[in-house]
Amino acid sequence: MTAVQTCRRLLAGLAALPTVSLVPDARADSETDVVVIGAGAAGLAASRELRRNQLRVTTLEARNRIGGRAYTDHEIFGVPYDTGAHWLQGGNRNPFLRSAERDGFTVYPAPDNEIVYIGKREATDAEYAAFDLARRTTLAAISAAGRRGRDVSPAEVVPDTGEWHDLVHFSIGPYEEGKDYDGFSCLDWWESGGGADRYCREGYGALLAHSARDIPVHLSTPATTVDWSGNGVVVSTESGSIRAHACLVTASTGGWPPGRSASILSYL
Ligand SMILES: Cc1cc2nc3c(=O)[nH]c(=O)nc-3n(C[C@H](O)[C@H](O)[C@H](O)COP(=O)(O)OP(=O)(O)OC[C@H]3O[C@@H](n4cnc5c(N)ncnc54)[C@H](O)[C@@H]3O)c2cc1C
Numbered sequence: 001m002t003a004v005q006t007c008r009r010l011l012a013g014l015a016a017l018p019t020v021s022l023v024p025d026a027r028a029d030s031e032t033d034v035v036v037i038g039a040g041a042a043g044l045a046a047s048r049e050l051r052r053n054q055l056r057v058t059t060l061e062a063r064n065r066i067g068g069r070a071y072t073d074h075e076i077f078g079v080p081y082d083t084g085a086h087w088l089q090g091g092n093r094n095p096f097l098r099s100a101e102r103d104g105f106t107v108y109p110a111p112d113n114e115i116v117y118i119g120k121r122e123a124t125d126a127e128y129a130a131f132d133l134a135r136r137t138t139l140a141a142i143s144a145a146g147r148r149g150r151d152v153s154p155a156e157v158v159p160d161t162g163e164w165h166d167l168v169h170f171s172i173g174p175y176e177e178g179k180d181y182d183g184f185s186c187l188d189w190w191e192s193g194g195g196a197d198r199y200c201r202e203g204y205g206a207l208l209a210h211s212a213r214d215i216p217v218h219l220s221t222p223a224t225t226v227d228w229s230g231n232g233v234v235v236s237t238e239s240g241s242i243r244a245h246a247c248l249v250t251a252s253t254g255g256w257p258p259g260r261s262a263s264i265l266s267y268l
Contacts, residue, residue: 033055035242037235039060039212060235063220070205087198087204096204105207116128154189
């Protein structure tokens, strides 16, 4: 086995271990500069940036692991399996590319082919060609609007592609963006694109967790309330309150557990 293979095996093994909090319990009734709620990609990036600026940061995570919606499971199939984010998007602008290459992760181009079924059979060559044309025509319209800086939804610019319209809508809207055409912006779409997508063999979630290995996180510590009524802010957890100058809420709108995030978000 080569040194690189050994390193990759080691990384895969490390990634398979449950994430260990460097700070297992939130300090009861403590003080800090900033409380960051949530240790997904946003909360981890914010925590890193704030610490880099010499601020005292307390990062709270409701779950017993970091990563949020970018998480690699190792149990379900016995191989790294991303339960959420999987495509490294943004081409060479994706900041994870550099750390992946530096730290021995395996990153490779994501296959760009889609399999289309019409009922129970695969599409014919002619149908594939028609679908491809309809999709390219639609993407060209969205790109043109985004490139011109138009902050309008695709619903306002996409052409009618006849019988392929619904399938193209599904593949660009709900499948890729999690939204219908009228739920996102051509400008955002244009600015978030650029370059071929990539996969990470060890998992995108594992890559994120590895890149955040030095960030202390209080796991299993949901923030229950955020009180902005006085000077600064007081964040409550089951193990005590934290007084801070500022609080950054990165909890997903999906919530954890149901009800709790909603009560936090209602303070925003
Ligand atoms: C199925 C799926 C596929 C995806 N595919 C891709 C992809 O291929 N490429 C890509 O770039 N993106 C993809 N995404 C999107 C990407 O995963 C998210 O945009 C990103 O992970 C969001 O990060 P976040 O930090 O904003 O939120 P989250 O990851 O949701 O993090 C929020 C964190 O806050 C915690 N939290 C919630 N409430 C509290 C509380 N009260 N106290 C403390 N902590 C709390 C949560 O437990 C969670 O860890 C996908 C998402 C999903 C769901």
